Amino acid sequence: MPKFLLGWLLSLAANAIALIVCWLLLPGFNLSFPIGFIVAVVLFGIFSAFFSWLVFKLLRDKGSSVVALTGLVSTFLALLLTSLLTDGLDIDSVTAWILGTLIIWLISVLIWFIPGPWRNVRRERELERDDD
Secondary structure: OOHHHHHHHHHHHHHHHHHHHHHHHOOOEEEOOOHHHHHHHHHHHHHHHHHHHHHHHHHHHHOHHHHOOHHHHHHHHHHHHHHHHOOOEEEOOHHHHHHHHHHHHHHHHHHHHOOOHHHHHHHHHHHHHHHO
């Protein structure tokens, strides 16, 4: 299996876990199982990858302190679009929006530190970005 595909599948699994954690912990963070959840996870994964790339491209020239916000901004935007476009994810309160964004971002950061094949894919992408 190509490293990129393996990394993306593992990212989908991490996103699914993060969404379930938010659903279990946060009132107002609702998931509809099973089909709506699967659609929400896939769309969230696609939006998250796209917005991570886009926000990073837009903010990388602004300074290293702003680039740290890339993950939070892209996570929020991915949640927003996923919530708007699917029935699988519904967020009802401001607290759920804020804490959901933070929890999902934190889980994705923690997953990044776990050794595995996804780390090599991310490092290779970072090296490619530096070459541009």
